[in-house]
Amino acid sequence: MSYPEKDSKIPFVDLRDGARGIMVWAPLDGDKISEAAFELIGEANRQKSKLDEDSQKIIAVLIGKEVDKHAQELIHYGADIVYVIEDDRLEEYLTLPFVTSLIDVINEAKPEIALFAASTLGRDLAPRIAAKMNCGLSADCTEFDIGYYANRKRNQRFKKAFKMIRPSFGESKLATIIGPFNYPQMATARPGVFRKLDKDSSRTGEVIKFQPKWQEGDFAVELIETVRSSDSLDLTKADIIVAGGFGLGKEGFDMLNELVAAIRANGQNVELGASRAAVDAGFVEYKHQIGQTGKTVRPAIYIAVAISGAVQHIAGMKESAKIIAINHDPSANIFLSSDFGIVNDYQEVLPELIKQVKAGYKFDLD
Amino acid sequence: MSENYPKLDLNIFVTIKQVPKAMKTGADGLMDRSGKSMMNPHCTHALEEALSLRDRVGGQITVVSMGPPNAQKSLNEALRKGADRAYLLSDRKLAGSDTWATAEALATLIKFILKENNETLDVLYGGLQTVDGDTAQVPAQIASRLKMSQVTYVESVKVLDDKHLEVRRIIEGGYQRLKVPYPTTLSVTETANVPRGPSLTASMSAVDKEVIIYNIDQIGLPEKYAGLAGSPTVVSRVKNVVIDRGPVQLFNEGDTAKLVSDMLTAVNTKEENN
Numbered sequence A: 001m002s003y004p005e006k007d008s009k010i011p012f013v014d015l016r017d018g019a020r021g022i023m024v025w026a027p028l029d030g031d032k033i034s035e036a037a038f039e040l041i042g043e044a045n046r047q048k049s050k051l052d053e054d055s056q057k058i059i060a061v062l063i064g065k066e067v068d069k070h071a072q073e074l075i076h077y078g079a080d081i082v083y084v085i086e087d088d089r090l091e092e093y094l095t096l097p098f099v100t101s102l103i104d105v106i107n108e109a110k111p112e113i114a115l116f117a118a119s120t121l122g123r124d125l126a127p128r129i130a131a132k133m134n135c136g137l138s139a140d141c142t143e144f145d146i147g148y149y150a151n152r153k154r155n156q157r158f159k160k161a162f163k164m165i166r167p168s169f170g171e172s173k174l175a176t177i178i179g180p181f182n183y184p185q186m187a188t189a190r191p192g193v194f195r196k197l198d199k200d201s202s203r204t205g206e207v208i209k210f211q212p213k214w215q216e217g218d219f220a221v222e223l224i225e226t227v228r229s230s231d232s233l234d235l236t237k238a239d240i241i242v243a244g245g246f247g248l249g250k251e252g253f254d255m256l257n258e259l260v261a262a263i264r265a266n267g268q269n270v271e272l273g274a275s276r277a278a279v280d281a282g283f284v285e286y287k288h289q290i291g292q293t294g295k296t297v298r299p300a301i302y303i304a305v306a307i308s309g310a311v312q313h314i315a316g317m318k319e320s321a322k323i324i325a326i327n328h329d330p331s332a333n334i335f336l337s338s339d340f341g342i343v344n345d346y347q348e349v350l351p352e353l354i355k356q357v358k359a360g361y362k363f364d365l366d
Numbered sequence B: 001m002s003e004n005y006p007k008l009d010l011n012i013f014v015t016i017k018q019v020p021k022a023m024k025t026g027a028d029g030l031m032d033r034s035g036k037s038m039m040n041p042h043c044t045h046a047l048e049e050a051l052s053l054r055d056r057v058g059g060q061i062t063v064v065s066m067g068p069p070n071a072q073k074s075l076n077e078a079l080r081k082g083a084d085r086a087y088l089l090s091d092r093k094l095a096g097s098d099t100w101a102t103a104e105a106l107a108t109l110i111k112f113i114l115k116e117n118n119e120t121l122d123v124l125y126g127g128l129q130t131v132d133g134d135t136a137q138v139p140a141q142i143a144s145r146l147k148m149s150q151v152t153y154v155e156s157v158k159v160l161d162d163k164h165l166e167v168r169r170i171i172e173g174g175y176q177r178l179k180v181p182y183p184t185t186l187s188v189t190e191t192a193n194v195p196r197g198p199s200l201t202a203s204m205s206a207v208d209k210e211v212i213i214y215n216i217d218q219i220g221l222p223e224k225y226a227g228l229a230g231s232p233t234v235v236s237r238v239k240n241v242v243i244d245r246g247p248v249q250l251f252n253e254g255d256t257a258k259l260v261s262d263m264l265t266a267v268n269t270k271e272e273n274n
């Protein structure tokens, strides 16, 4: 391995103080392991060969009520060691006991890298751990690497620094964040970006039952209820999705449903989608929500009506083959992510669209 | 104040950041902060939650910020909307702060104000995230420093009784409702509320209020924890993102019937040279 000549006067340092391996928190989605956990374990496996040999191990952490049964599945997807923390009070995520659990596991297992899904849970949990452990944390990463890094100011060079790459400035730039000064080097990683490994049921690993030391006040915040949408609607199989936003109002959704019915009457496989704001306002049910905290869809045709195009919405539909936007605001972000657009009031456009679909117009799907 | 609510006289703090109106990077690859600035949109929602909580149960609102001297602009805006006190931590040595160092600085400022005035804190509000950083990490990191519970991604806050709030937070596929005792830190999403504008009475009383400005020495923040020196992460590289979707094709010629039919025809037209 050769390093840039211009850096040759900077001494190489290794500040890991015995930290080895990559840790991944494996959250649950209701009663199954979240896909994001498998994705991160997959990515950890792809990165680990760049680490020292004694650091090429993947440590998963599983926390919840009666979660032991999931440990083998984590191993089948690429974990080498699974720490299992079971407590009846932890059926659902609660910030402080999860913080205590992970800090205790980190102090025990001493990983050099710790990864968390950039979900509403991971982005709640990881910052608190980083603050308490005085570690750096990079948010919502979409790419990782491990390799050479020189820091002139600190007069330090690293052979195997963790490079955390994340979109910034409203997704227009990619910034590489580095922090090999304190360990573990921590990141949250965007769900749906990394690939999981193929499941290998013959893989074996170690399962360690672990008991954290609860701190005073860990259970002071009480969960009243967790509400998740029932998944009775499979939006992911629709060829066409007609999605409505907050700008529609309740009446607008009646019109949108009429469009859905008209497309369906032509024999096309279509479903109704919605933004979170429309769901929050009570115009439609949760099961229709598309985006970061709803469903991720990839239909042949996505029609966004009166949706502004917030990043959280775009995250769930940007891989649609063709995107059509209808919005009366020409500066709406949705137009930056669309192929076809009409800048006009939905009350003008929708009746006409319904009319033409009823007259026999069918969307080409290939 | 409605009689349905207990009179609690809460000590409420809100963290506020001033951000550039247009996101662009300078020649050095870092955020260009030379242009126009505004209160970070998420912070306006945090302030609104604070004002609405005070409307219900009474109390005092203190807004705190860290940034260059012109960040007073956003703090003054908060005073005109009804905040009672405003503090700015401003020091060149804070430049280059990552989220760890930002939280350290703001937590030190908050602790300093509480100590000076012999107060305790009941609720700290922050915006979910800032539009120029997008990390959503700082509120949780301040909460950790202040040894308080936290709820992030907050969509609504109800007063449950004289000791608890009921807080609704966003989760994947739905939401959670939590019973949260004081003191706590809440990070607020944009869907939580519609922020009010400046009020006449608040603006009038804001005239006599001044933003109090401190540097790091005054609040006892050691230099080694401030700014770049105190930050466990550094930005090593910034590159442009290539968007793979081509520009949008807009239809605006003719009447609605023509717009729609032109668009529908285009949607079904196979691209050539593909």
Ligand SMILES: Cc1cc2nc3c(=O)[nH]c(=O)nc-3n(C[C@H](O)[C@H](O)[C@H](O)COP(=O)(O)OP(=O)(O)OC[C@H]3O[C@@H](n4cnc5c(N)ncnc54)[C@H](O)[C@@H]3O)c2cc1C
Pocket: A120, A244, A245, A246, A247, A248, A274, A275, A276, A277, A278, A289, A290, A291, A292, A293, A294, A295, A305, A306, A307, A308, A309, A310, A311, A312, A313, A316, A326, A327, A328, A329, A332, A344, A345, A346, A347, B128, B153, B170, B189, B190, B191
């Ligand atoms: C943690 C987190 C997770 C989130 N997850 C999701 C998610 O999964 N999915 C999601 O969608 N959002 C999500 N959000 C919310 C997201 O940030 C936006 O607030 C939301 O997407 C906005 O919805 P909207 O576009 O319908 O509403 P708005 O932003 O209010 O936009 C309404 C649009 O309608 C247009 N309009 C109004 N009237 C008309 C008219 N008469 N004719 C034509 N156009 C009109 C307006 O120009 C505007 O562009 C999340 C937010 C957070 C913080």
